[in-house]
Amino acid sequence: MTTAAPARTSRRAVLIPLSGLLMALFVAILSSTIVSNALPRIIGELGGTQAQYTWVVTASLLAMTASTPIWGKLADLFSKKLLVQLAIGVFIVGSMLAGLSTSTPMLIGFRVLQGLGMGGLTALAQVVIAAIIPPRERGRYSGYLGAIMAVATVGGPLIGGVIVDTIGWRWCFYVTVPIAVVALVVLQRTLTVPTEKREVHIDYLGALLIAGGVSALLIWTSLGGKNFAWVSWASLAWLAVGIVALVLAVLVESRAKEPVIPLQLFRNRTVALATVAGLFVGVAMFGSSVFLSQFFQLARGASATEAGLLTLPMIAALFLASTVVGQLISRTGKWKVYLVGGGVSLVAGLLMQGLVMSADAPYWELAVAMALVGLGVGATQQNLVLAVQNQVALRDMGAASSTVAFFRSLGGAAGVAALGALLSSHVSAAITSGLTAVGIPASATSSSSGQIPNVATLPEPIRSVVENAYGDSVALMFLVAAPLALVALIAILFLREVPLRDTIDLEASAPAASETAEPASLVTGTVRDGKRPAVGAVLTLVDRTGHQLARATADDEGRYRLPVEDDVAPHLLIAQYRGTPHVEMLAGTVGAQRRDLRLGEELTGRHALDATTEAMSAVTR
Structure with a gap:
């Protein structure tokens, strides 16, 4: 695939x-x-x-x-x-x-x-x-x-x-x-502009409460100290209406379809x-x-x-x-x-x-x-x-x-x-x-x-x-x-920088975030750079011939998920992070696997040379 x-x-x-x-x-x-x-x-x-x-x-x-x-x-x-x-x-x-x-x-x-x-x-x-x-x-x-x-x-x-x-x-x-x-x-x-066809459910009550709560608070902020004293019944009434409406909005939004x-x-x-x-x-x-x-x-x-x-x-x-x-x-x-x-x-x-x-x-x-x-x-x-x-x-x-x-x-x-x-x-x-x-x-x-x-x-x-x-x-x-x-x-x-993706939709570049039906087999795990999640690392899965099977991007916690067809045996897992590829050889078996990666721990010897050669060939395909 x-x-x-x-x-x-x-x-x-x-x-x-x-x-x-x-x-x-x-x-x-x-x-x-x-x-x-x-x-x-x-x-x-x-x-x-x-x-x-x-x-x-x-x-x-x-x-x-x-x-x-x-x-x-x-x-x-x-x-x-x-x-x-x-x-x-x-x-x-x-x-x-x-x-x-x-x-x-x-x-x-x-x-x-x-x-x-x-x-x-x-x-x-x-x-x-x-x-x-x-x-x-x-x-x-x-x-x-x-x-x-x-x-x-x-x-x-x-x-x-x-x-x-x-x-x-x-x-x-x-x-x-x-x-x-x-x-x-x-x-x-x-x-x-593409329009996704799906069943429509409009949260009228939530919209009304959000608009009403925000409006009440803005009216309170605008008129306070001019049309009425900050400490007055009118001031407290506007403030209370705004807060209650927004609290109710949160409750409604948490249950709305x-x-x-x-x-x-x-x-x-x-x-x-x-x-x-x-x-x-x-x-x-x-x-x-x-x-x-x-x-x-x-x-x-x-x-x-x-x-x-x-x-x-x-x-x-x-x-x-x-x-x-x-x-x-x-x-x-x-x-x-x-x-x-x-x-x-x-x-x-x-x-x-x-x-x-x-x-x-x-x-x-x-x-x-x-x-x-x-x-x-x-x-x-x-x-x-x-x-x-x-x-x-x-x-x-x-x-x-x-x-x-x-x-x-x-x-x-x-x-x-x-x-x-x-x-x-x-x-x-x-x-x-x-x-x-x-x-x-x-x-x-x-x-x-x-x-x-x-x-x-x-x-x-x-x-x-x-x-x-x-x-x-x-x-x-x-x-x-x-x-x-x-x-x-x-x-x-405190924002954590995630490299900008090259696709319109998140699912296309990061299957790990998808909430669609589970694929038949998965290669899952985490990728870390030292003690920190390697946020935005690109994970590529290839078979023995060097063909790319799947690609995903690590999320905020360094987690990834790569879907694999039932009858395909993955061979190499390549993690690219900040320009440096990290290569791991897999068991070559069919079915779900988990592999946690720690960048910097490379393969050694002839296997490393073979793996890296295959990896770079796959990446450039």
Whole structure:
């Protein structure tokens, strides 16, 4: 039984449909940040309040976060192409209606609809790529995906600022529609994704509990300290609802036939650690883009367009890290070193931002700090998903990919809400104390009551106080974010690197992980490098003529399983690990066998020469 090598995917066949995916993902992510610089004018024209200001951003992030795992699970059950088209359609409708809004509550409602489409595109883009490209090749394309997400996230405020200053805030919503329509047409004509036909069981109760629990906690985080005190009955009620819903969700998911988030995924060390890291990378990714723009406008007196331009060091670093790291991973098959480097850069960048940010700090210091954050996010966000996809079977690819994206979005939404609450309370206190120190009553400006000021219209003494208050408050926010990024780095350090496989599905490269019916005969065992499991070692079984019988990859515990036909007698077992082959001669008998390998214990004499010659001949066949 010879395992055929997987055919490599044509680059042209991937790039054409990928361009449609990238366009759709770009406008989806862009829509979550493009309103940052437009919000003051939007809220002013629609007559909104300070609380509604926050909800224009939070509503779409909340809907995106809550719907992401549901879209991912649907991708494991239904046509991935159809779901991508549906997500784009929902996004287009939401965008058009948001641009036509005549009141702030109406705008918030349509932003929820936009968020549902954004959640689908964020999850499904990862799933579609995983369904058509093996992990070893996927690094290159994931780099493109990460670059698009990064530029859309951080470049949104710049694009929004230019639109607001030129053609009006409603075009912040309309501008995404033509691109989304083109993406829909491209995907309809070029995308072909295999769909596994199996019995469909949708876990409606689990989906409802997950969405409800996450929404309740995000509402609690967003409104706490503003609409109600942190220690109050309203606060405790929102918190209790969120926790109870998520506890019930875990119970339901553990019993569901087709759970939205398969809990067994978290038994895999890579999935669990990558999820934790993604959660805290999300805080840095969204927090930096939203609050940097506010810093440059309110602490440095920049216009909306200028604020976007001043964040270019972060945009450039994100784009560079995403594309270059993706290429390097595809060439080498190694990914952990880039994740660790990205984690270190992210922590250093956030810490530097917290230490140097002020109303009068030299711009070059701010640029260096922003570039470090950009490099960190660009090197980590997509490659955490890649590490997870390399460890799960194709049938669970949607759930696994969307789970990491879900926790990244959850970190972003919670980070924006919590850091925004910290910023608001610290700014109010700082402005009040600053005005008092110079002998000006706090009532001289509405800024002390939490309203966002128009810095350009303030008289000089008050303007200096407000700018310093925002500069110091945003710096504090990044200092708080730095330890969270450190948690992500620690999780990355504990990831165990498994070489990227060359096949679409896990079973094709690692029969040991398959849960299909047992083959007639097996050669099983473990392979260790000293005292440690030789994770990712490639085991090849050959017969006396040198023909390959089976091949598998050792799992996280160093275990392998090689299926053999009943009437075939295996002769050699070859373990390749880090470029060095280890050869063992088997008994040559038919039937199940167990062989535990310890690398470095080689055969000796003429048998070693014969075995090695046969092994190398088999490997090169």
